[in-house]
Amino acid sequence: AQSVTQPDIHITVSEGASLELRCNYSYGATPYLFWYVQSPGQGLQLLLKYFSGDTLVQGIKGFEAEFKRSQSSFNLRKPSVHWSDAAEYFCAVEGNTPLVFGKGTRLSVIA
Amino acid sequence: KAGVTQTPRYLIKTRGQQVTLSCSPISGHRSVSWYQQTPGQGLQFLFEYFSETQRNKGNFPGRFSGRQFSNSRSEMNVSTLELGDSALYLCASDPALAGGSQTQYFGPGTRLLVL
Numbered sequence: 001a002q003s004v005t006q007p008d009i010h011i012t013v014s015e016g017a018s019l020e021l022r023c024n025y026s027y028g029a030t031p032y033l034f035w036y037v038q039s040p041g042q043g044l045q046l047l048l049k050y051f052s053g054d055t056l057v058q059g060i061k062g063f064e065a066e067f068k069r070s071q072s073s074f075n076l077r078k079p080s081v082h083w084s085d086a087a088e089y090f091c092a093v094e095g096n097t098p099l100v101f102g103k104g105t106r107l108s109v110i111a
Numbered sequence: 112k113a114g115v116t117q118t119p120r121y122l123i124k125t126r127g128q129q130v131t132l133s134c135s136p137i138s139g140h141r142s143v144s145w146y147q148q149t150p151g152q153g154l155q156f157l158f159e160y161f162s163e164t165q166r167n168k169g170n171f172p173g174r175f176s177g178r179q180f181s182n183s184r185s186e187m188n189v190s191t192l193e194l195g196d197s198a199l200y201l202c203a204s205d206p207a208l209a210g211g212s213q214t215q216y217f218g219p220g221t222r223l224l225v226l
Contacts, residue, residue: 043220098156098169099215
C-alpha cells in the first residue's frame, strides 16, 4: 500500500514571500498525487492533482507542484504568499488503495 | 453544479448512542467515500461506495457502517458511540466510472462530539 509523509508540521512565512511545502510518497509505481487545502472548520478543497504527463502541475490560487519520480516527491510551491493562504495543507496519494493523506502542514502567514 | 452537501453539520451525542450522517454527492457522481479526521490520527479512510455497492473499506471496527442509495446519496452510521469517535467526518464524491477513480471533491464535513 502507498504512504505519504509531510515532514513539516508547521511553517510560518511572511506575506509576499515564497512558499514550498514538502511531500514524499512511497509507492512502487507512479501514483496519483493530490494537494488539498483546509481552512478552519471547513472541508478539503482540491488545489491540484498529478496523474501523468507534464511533471509541473498548475493549480488554483497560484499554486503549483512538481512531481519528481527520482525523489518520490510532490512538493507544493507558491511564489508569493497571501495572508488568505493561511490554512492546513494535505498531500494525498492514491495507488492500489483509496486516498492516503499525509498528516498535514499548517501554514501561518505573518505581515 | 452544487457541491457535496453533508447533514447535519454539527452533532452532539452521548456514549452508547448511535448516529447517522448523510451525504449528497455532486450531481452525476456515483462514487462516495467517507473519511474520519481527528487531531491525533489525521485523515483516515472509512469506506467507499459506488452504485450502491461498497467498493473499499478502511480499517475501522464494525460499529462503523454505511450504505448508498440509488440516487447516489450515502449515509454512514456509527453504533455504540465511544468518546474516541469524536471527529470531523468528511464525505467526498468522485466522477469516476466503474473500476477507477478520478478526483475526490469534499463536503464541509459533519463535526461529531461524543460526551
